[in-house]
Structure formats: C-alpha cells, structure tokens
Amino acid sequence: MSQPQRIVIIGAGLAGASAAAGLRDRGYSGEIIVLGNETHQPYELPALSKALLLGDAEEPDWVREDGFYQQHDIDLRLGVNATRVELGARKVLDDQGAEHRYDRLLLATGSQPRRLPIAGADSPSVRTLRTLDDSLALRESFGSIERAVIIGAGWIGTEVAAAARRHGVEVTVVDRIAAPLLPVLGAEVAGVFQNLHSENGVQWRLNAEISEISGDTVRLGDGKELPAELAVMAVGAAPRVDLAHAAGLELADDGGVAVDAALRTAAPDVYAAGDIASQFHPRLGRRVRVEHWANAKNQGTHVAGNLIGEAEPYLNSPYFFSDQYDLGCEYRGLADPDTDELVVRGDLAKREFIAFWLRDGRVSAAMNVNVWDDGDALKRLVDGRLAVSPQTLREGDLSSVE
Known part of the structure; x- marks a missing residue:
C-alpha cells in the first residue's frame, strides 16, 4: 500500500485527534486535515463526569498540549461540520462550503446523547452530558439548585448523581431497571453501587417509567410527581452515523459503522474508529462497538498505522474506569x-x-x-x-x- 498524500479525518474528538497525532508520531509527512464541529481544542471525556463536574478541575485533559497541531502541521478546523462524503469522488464537503479531497479517510464522528421520546424531553430544564460546555453548565447549575432528577442509572447517571451530591443537591435517580448498572454488572455487584449511593443520600425510583417532564416536575408512569429544578437525561448515547449512512457505508446491527479487524470499512481507503466503529474483534470472534474513553483513544492511535500502510488488527480488550464518592x-x-x-x-x-x-x-x-x-x-x-x-x-x- 503506497503512502497517501492527504488524509482527511472527520471528527476532532479523542479518536480523531489521537489518529492525527499518531500519524505524525509515526513519521507521516503528508497532509492531514481534521474537521471538528466543536470550537474547543480536542479533549478527553472522563473528566466531564468526574473531576470537572465535581469541581476538582477547571479544564479537561487535552489530547495534546496547546500548539501541538500547528507545530506538527495538522490542519485542525474547529467549528466545522462535514456535510457529505462522496466515496466515488473521494471527497468530503463541509458546511463552510469547502471541499476536501482525500487519499485516505477516517470517520471518527463519535456519539450523541439519547433523549427519551416523552413530552418535555427537550425543555430547557432537561440537560444532557456529552461536551465540555455541557459539563461546565451543569456544574454551575448544581451550585444554585436544591433538587435534581437523574434519568438513567448507568455509568454517566451514577457519576452525575455523585457529583450532584458533592454540591449538596438533593438527588433522585429514576430508571426502568431494578438496580443501577444492572445490565453491566448483574444484581450482586450492582447492589454495591446502589448501597453506596443510598448511604450518600441518593433516592431511587427504580422499575419506573417517566411519562412527562413539565416545568419543575418529572412525572412517572404511575402518576407520581418528582419536584426537580433540573433533570439530567443519562439514557445512553447513539453513534453519529448519519454521514456514513448517507455515503452508503454498511451499518452493523449494533448501529455502528461495520469495520474489519483493522478498522477498515468495505469502501476503499475508508476507516472508522471510536464510538461509531463496529469492529470484528479477533479475540472475541464477533462484532463489538465500545463507547468508552480508552477505546476511542487506543483505536485512534492504532488506526494511524493502518492509514499509512499497515493492516494490523486492533486487539485491545474494552476498558473503562469510574470514580464515585x-x-x-x-x-x-x-x-x-x-x-x-x-x-x-x-x-x-x-x-x-x-x-x-x-x-x-x-x-x-x-x-x-x-x-x-x-x-x-x-x-x-x-x-x-x-x-x-x-x-x-x-x-x-x-x-x-x-
């Protein structure tokens, strides 16, 4: 495989920025263009629901230090959305009217928070947590409210609940499951986390459905009402695959972009990494799509080698960490x-x-x-x-x- 002259990366999150840095770390001297829809320099996500939200940090961990991209001749275009990928013409169009031709293309478009299809889900009092701005706004709100409802008892929901309690907010967590983190950990280990939060003052409404959010009230399916100046919807994330789907790339049953063990799509010279990549994992013998921080970082670094001629399978096992109280x-x-x-x-x-x-x-x-x-x-x-x-x-x- 010959060395590409120009590599375009769609997505300036952890996977995309790690890939760009990895290319330069491997000595690639060709053109690198990175398109990112946020205006912040690329950053890592864990602190958003941990140290930053708790108030223990004032900024996230940046993927690379200030000035790295300019110093390494990486054309990082922030606040720019890719609007179309034309596989046959090998080009990407963006919302600034620019056209970017590529020899190799990496899709690293990440995920976006899900919202329940209920009345009031889009009201101003309902927040999600995905970006740096989300985290800073949520932390500021925790300093001025008394009661919050967290919708979702997964990892983000439980971490947000812990942060809210640190700020002195009365917290109720609502979920349809019987225990926090139950689908991931099973009942016995999930009970450890439920007891931990209960000891720290969190109230639970489990095996419960939400029917409506209205003003400062979260209404459950059984008619009970929970007062809340703020509701945080933490019901998972959806891979941002609209661009890939519109381009004609194959999507897997898990909603991600189908890639092989080396993170290649079926389209020539097009790769995917991070949250959107549904990879055939050689060690597991099946497709997996992982949304955790380490997967985005490690896949981004790994795929850099494959973008410039290697064809190495990605073998890392999924990994994540959590801090609560x-x-x-x-x-x-x-x-x-x-x-x-x-x-x-x-x-x-x-x-x-x-x-x-x-x-x-x-x-x-x-x-x-x-x-x-x-x-x-x-x-x-x-x-x-x-x-x-x-x-x-x-x-x-x-x-x-x-």
Missing part, C-alpha cells in the same frame, strides 16, 4: 452477567474486591474496586481469556495463572 473501579473485558458465572475475590460489603465473570471456565471480564495492585494480572487474564478455576480467582496468586 470513595469508590474507584476499573473494568476490563465484556461480560454477560445474565449468563456468565460471577466470582468475587475480597469483600463486597467493604467495597474492596475484584469481580470476575467466567464464561466456559474462562475470564470474560474483571472489575477491581478499591484494589489497585493486580491490574497487570487482570489485563492478562482478560486479554488471554485464560481458563482458571473459581477457587484460584478467589484465593490464589493471580500473577501465576497461565
């Missing part, structure tokens, strides 16, 4: 808590433990909670899908498992 955790892999066997090492009640999920006797996922010495061993267990007995996981030397 005095609980910190890291999660590696992909578990199905409905069918995988849960094995716990440590003490759930003390919130110091490692949870393992086993599938056919092999480790499909592991989560360490307030335990920080076994990260390398956990990564090896998950990456290698190693066969190991529950007894060894509970009490044995994890570093010796082969």
Whole structure:
C-alpha cells in the first residue's frame, strides 16, 4: 500500500485527534486535515463526569498540549461540520462550503446523547452530558439548585448523581431497571453501587417509567410527581452515523459503522474508529462497538498505522474506569452477567474486591474496586481469556495463572 498524500479525518474528538497525532508520531509527512464541529481544542471525556463536574478541575485533559497541531502541521478546523462524503469522488464537503479531497479517510464522528421520546424531553430544564460546555453548565447549575432528577442509572447517571451530591443537591435517580448498572454488572455487584449511593443520600425510583417532564416536575408512569429544578437525561448515547449512512457505508446491527479487524470499512481507503466503529474483534470472534474513553483513544492511535500502510488488527480488550464518592473501579473485558458465572475475590460489603465473570471456565471480564495492585494480572487474564478455576480467582496468586 503506497503512502497517501492527504488524509482527511472527520471528527476532532479523542479518536480523531489521537489518529492525527499518531500519524505524525509515526513519521507521516503528508497532509492531514481534521474537521471538528466543536470550537474547543480536542479533549478527553472522563473528566466531564468526574473531576470537572465535581469541581476538582477547571479544564479537561487535552489530547495534546496547546500548539501541538500547528507545530506538527495538522490542519485542525474547529467549528466545522462535514456535510457529505462522496466515496466515488473521494471527497468530503463541509458546511463552510469547502471541499476536501482525500487519499485516505477516517470517520471518527463519535456519539450523541439519547433523549427519551416523552413530552418535555427537550425543555430547557432537561440537560444532557456529552461536551465540555455541557459539563461546565451543569456544574454551575448544581451550585444554585436544591433538587435534581437523574434519568438513567448507568455509568454517566451514577457519576452525575455523585457529583450532584458533592454540591449538596438533593438527588433522585429514576430508571426502568431494578438496580443501577444492572445490565453491566448483574444484581450482586450492582447492589454495591446502589448501597453506596443510598448511604450518600441518593433516592431511587427504580422499575419506573417517566411519562412527562413539565416545568419543575418529572412525572412517572404511575402518576407520581418528582419536584426537580433540573433533570439530567443519562439514557445512553447513539453513534453519529448519519454521514456514513448517507455515503452508503454498511451499518452493523449494533448501529455502528461495520469495520474489519483493522478498522477498515468495505469502501476503499475508508476507516472508522471510536464510538461509531463496529469492529470484528479477533479475540472475541464477533462484532463489538465500545463507547468508552480508552477505546476511542487506543483505536485512534492504532488506526494511524493502518492509514499509512499497515493492516494490523486492533486487539485491545474494552476498558473503562469510574470514580464515585470513595469508590474507584476499573473494568476490563465484556461480560454477560445474565449468563456468565460471577466470582468475587475480597469483600463486597467493604467495597474492596475484584469481580470476575467466567464464561466456559474462562475470564470474560474483571472489575477491581478499591484494589489497585493486580491490574497487570487482570489485563492478562482478560486479554488471554485464560481458563482458571473459581477457587484460584478467589484465593490464589493471580500473577501465576497461565
């Protein structure tokens, strides 16, 4: 594969910016154009629901330091939306009237928050959390209100609830599921997080539907009303694939852009990375689409090599972390808590433990909670899908498992 003269990247988030930086880190000297719809320099997302929202930081972690893009001759165009991709003509059109021809194209358009299809979902008192501006506005609001309702008990919802409580806001979390984080962690481990939030004053309305948001009231399906000066909708994110779909690229059943193990689409010289990439993962033997921070960062860095001639499969296991009150955790892999066997090492009640999920006797996922010495061993267990007995996981030397 010959070296491309011009690479166009649509999306200036973590995946797109990491790819651009990775190209220069690999010595690529051709033209790089990055189109981003935000006006901020590329930044990482975790702090938006953690340190920044808590008030422990005043800015996010930037993908690269100020001046990097100019110094490395990366044409970073902020506040610019790509409006059309013409695969046959190999060009991208934007809302400024410019046309960008490419030799290789990377789609890294990220995700956007979902909203429930209910009355009042778009009212000014309903917020979402996805961007730096969202986080700053939400933090400011937490300093001036008394009551908030968080709609959604997933990772973003629970982190926002923890931040709101730090600011002294009365918080009620509403979700149709029976426990926070239940689809990801299963009932036993989800109970740890539910108890943690309850101890910190969060009120729960679980197994509940929302019928309407009106003014300062969130109305449930059973007619009960929850007073709230602010509602935060944290019901997941949708991959931003309209551009890819309109161009004729194949979409996978999970809603993402279908790519192979090396993050290539079926269209010549077109790649996708980050939230939108539905990758055939060689280690898992199936397609996966991961919306977490590490996936965007690592896929962006990885795909840089493939954009300039490599064809290496992306093999990293999914990874994310969360901080809530005095609980910190890291999660590696992909578990199905409905069918995988849960094995716990440590003490759930003390919130110091490692949870393992086993599938056919092999480790499909592991989560360490307030335990920080076994990260390398956990990564090896998950990456290698190693066969190991529950007894060894509970009490044995994890570093010796082969």
